[in-house]
Amino acid sequence: MLEIRNLSVAYGKIVAVSDLSLTVNEGEIVTVVGGNGAGKTTTLRTVSGVLKPRAGEILFKGQSIVGLPPEAIVTRGISHSPEGRMIFGRLTITENLKLGAYNRKDAAGVKSDMERMFGMFPVLEQRKSQRAGTLSGGEQQMLAIARSLMSRPTLLLLDEPSLGLAPLLVEKIFDVVVELRNEGVTILLVEQNANEALRISDRAYVLETGTVTVEGPSTELINDPKLRAAYLGLD
Amino acid sequence: MKSTIARKTVVLLGGLVLLVVLLGVADATLNNYYLRILQLIGIYIVLTASLNLTNGFTGDFSLGHAAFMAIGGYTSALLTMPLAARALQLAELPVWFQEFVSPFPLATVLGGILAALVALPVGLVVLRLRGHYLAVATLGLLIIVKSIASNWEPVTRGARGLSGLNAETNLWWAFGWAVITIFVVWRMVHSPFGRSMIAVRDDSVAAASRGVHVFRIRLVAFIMSAFFGGVGGALLAHQLTAITPPTYSFDLTFLIVIMLVIGGSGSVTGSVIGAIIMTILPVILRDLERRFELPGVSQIIIAAALIAFMIFRRQGLMGNRELHPSTWFMKKPATPASVDAPQQ
């Protein structure tokens, strides 16, 4: 579904991603793990069109999406739930969700999706006309995910969904991710919390200084003692 | 290491001697018109390099430089005004004032000091702001200072301004102060203090967390900038010999900002280059206007060039780098030119 080939991205003279290749197949959950500055977020932002690559290809459903503006990429079915959630705190929860469907023309579909989101995250419905800034961290994360689902993506890019959340909420978020996959959404997940992420994902990539160093099925990676020590914070 | 220092000193002294020789030659051979332009270059170097302390190094974008120039200009003009002119213009001032004429150098320094003294309370207030709000607040300061100059009749003579000053500003004063300004700014920037300034500019929260006294750094930079702004204003007053409130207008602030931006905020040598270019360019353009009888075109060209600069080379000609001519002449580029320049 998503194929990244030999991608390089730089901020001015600082190279953030170099020669990175990565594939996500339909229906998979793929996890990308790696330390700070490994290039995980940069990769996601390049896929969603906010950053322009210096070199390399990004194919989505077989077609190149390099150079397309972010809104065109959303229309094609990729949705990005950014790191730090980036919900619009001064807008209401309903407005946040509507904006997620900004490029959709089918009013009825948007309305039913909104109901679906409220069904999935009942807390959002209870507070739907309140400002999003009043939500707790976990609720904001749910809103961010719900917002990115409002564009009816076939591929969801999830950047650090568990960041800063209490363990109980982390659990809940990962349950949601699995549920989404069961509904047919393909997911590319970037996580610091690699242990949890690997547990629910099919395959995984390890990024180091902008390039892939290890890849394989999550079950293999989770048992690799070297990786466990280096990235999973387990001993 | 020791030889490097010695070499630096030699280059420094050599440069100064060369400058003195060149200025001497210029003084002896050029007519008054070209000397005026050269003096302006010196004055604008003082103003641009000093504005760089705030706008370039601590990242406090001020639009109020002309306010400090006005304070320095008016102060020095009052101090040096010949007694005859005083009797005519400032009869309302007290008797002691009618008797004391200050020498020009002293008046220049006092003008700078008064500007710095004003900058202290002003800085305590406006530096609580940052970014755009600071820019508009300092623009407000300029308008307030100009209002005072326009209305404080007994001292500033309002719209009539102060005239009949002696034309004290010459090449030596203009470039003497330019050298002093560059020296002081360079020393400030290339010191622990300077590194703190840059840390404040790049990330004031991080700087504060490392124990940098952010506010104090910004305040000191603001005051130093004001001091040399005042000095520059005094030099300008004694070149023009007549000053009125519009002399220190927003246009002047804007010109200095353009010089700074074109040279490269964050580079001391950039300030020098910017000042030179933006003094000479309008002169050349005015010459073209004359020849082709297209008045006003130079303003349009300068405005368009500024926009183009911001779009295509917003770091200015020099960016954060510095020119180190010593490395050119000694063919020893052992250290990269930007080694002690601020890091972005």
Add this chain to the structure above:
Amino acid sequence: MRNIRFMALGVSAVMLLAGCSAGGGGGGGGGDSDEIVVGAVYSITGSQASIDEPAYNGFKLAAKEINDAGGINGKQIRVAFSDAASDTTTLTNVVSELIENDGAVALGGTNDSTFALAAGPIAQAAGIPFVASGATLPTLPDQVGDYMFMACYGDDLQAQAIADYSMEELDAKTAWALVDQAYDFTTALNKFFQERFTANGGEIVLEDSYKSGDTDYSAQIARLQALPTQPDVLFVSAIPNEAGIITQQIREAGLTQPIVSGDGYDTPLVAEVAGDNSKDVYFSTHVSLESEDAVVQDFVAAYTEEYGTGPENAFAALGYDTMNLIADALKRATDDTDPAAVKDALASTQDLVAVTGTISYPEGSRKPSKAVSIMRIVDKVTTFVKVIEP
């Protein structure tokens, strides 16, 4: 500190540039024996443009007429000009350039006293005579020196003229004064008006102020209307840009007293901006362009032919007279290439018939004693009322 060297490089670059343009600059110097270079110092851009541009046009027109008539002593006049851009720094550079690079033997220009005070000392130091067109500060020649002359009368004369007219012809005993704090000219006019008005037994009931660029005078006018008794005349010391709008706002407020002012009101903008409200306005100025005097009519005709529009205001006439004053002195000078001789000739100008009145410099004075014209605006039309001799 190593960049000192760089500065030196910059300096030498400037010197190179200076050398080039000095060598290449248009035929530089007054050494050319078949032409006389006269410098014109005007701002045709910026805030001064609305009065300086007509003056510069008048200046050029006079030079053209002189050249068409065979020039001076067989030589043609070349007007050297560079835009002073309403900026003191540019102005002083221009004055210096005209003297040093163009070799001007005399300079004329500026309609603003503060600019004249910055330009004059440069000419004085270089020993080049400077004739101020419309800078009306009475003490200007004394403040600058013996090379400074005025083509116009001083503000004292025109302020006294309109003050006298207000009291004698309009029967004014009380006056309101509104003054623009932003200009030397307006503050001086106000001072001289009030001195004369009160010296002759009148009373200024309220002085109010504004700053050029303000466009809203409603607060000042409301304060005037709140006065217990209304003054007999409204004295407005304004520059042309604001004359019309102030008149408009005063009349719109329902005030009907005569408005009196100086040559700042000598602008078509009063009639254009105030429209039907431009009535009962009296002002003193340098010349009535409606005058039936042949000198005036010839000037108006020539100006109209040259520029396709009539003289915008009296400053056009002052620019014209400035050039003619200089030309007259060049003719009489013992040596028309020697600025000092031109200065002496200027100082001895007697009974020169000019558009703005006959110009003579009294012994030891470089300020002409000229007649002042009083004009009246009624229903958009400006008419000549009378001449007040000094």
Add this chain to the structure above:
Amino acid sequence: MTINYILQQLVNGLALGSIYALLAIGLTMVYGILRLINFAHGDLMMLGAYVSSIFISATVVPILLAVLIPTLLIAVMGLIVERTAYKPLRGAPEVAMLITSLGVSRLIQNSTVLALSPQPRAFSLPGDLTKTVNVGGIRFTQLDVLTFLLVIVLMVLLTLYINRSKTGMAMRASSENLQAARLIGINVNWAIGAAFVLGSALAGTAGFLWASRYGIIDPFMGFLPGVKAFVAAVIGGIGSIRGAVVGGVLLGVAEIGFVGFLPPEFSGYRDAFVFSLLLIVLLVRPNGLFGASEVERA
């Protein structure tokens, strides 16, 4: 000081403040999204006044066209300025945009001087709109009343537009977090363009109103009102339409009040007073009257 005098000065202040408000709305929308103090905003108003002056001189054209045409043309002009000068600077430091807008301001002023003339022009509106009416001793013109009503109507309509419409929602989202807005697929250039078009259109209208009220136009007339309108926007709370209107009206009333209620000697300090007011507001209540409660990012 009679009650009449106080009311008269209040009316004068409202009339001036309404025009500030109109300008401030545009500035606040643009600043809200781009963090740009558009110094060229006042110059757009000047252009609007000049465009308008072409149409009032032809008596056949009804006054409505003299308002609508500059409004539309200046809206386009604003978009052109945005696309050519500001768009290439997306992501640049805010100071770069500020300097650019100063350059744009100069460019517009001096191009007008070169293309037309530096001479001020009369602008007199035919008809009764600018004729004074006297109601119980208080004088104002019909135009003053219309301006004030227009500002109130526009405030309501724009607030509705910003709060209810999809583009309005996108503008609010963009002003809160440009990055996030792009990520979720909002065409932020569209939102920014919309802010410029709306704001510039109002500047065009303000040009007509300013010129009609004061009867004279010149190429430099816009800069100071533009800066003062920014002051008004800051007083009201940047980013808020309601704040811009309230700030504009307050500033107008305060400015007139300063001149009208203090002794005449202080009149010359009018602009100094305006900026002192700005400093006080910035220091005491940096978010203005209706500004967002969050800590300002500036």
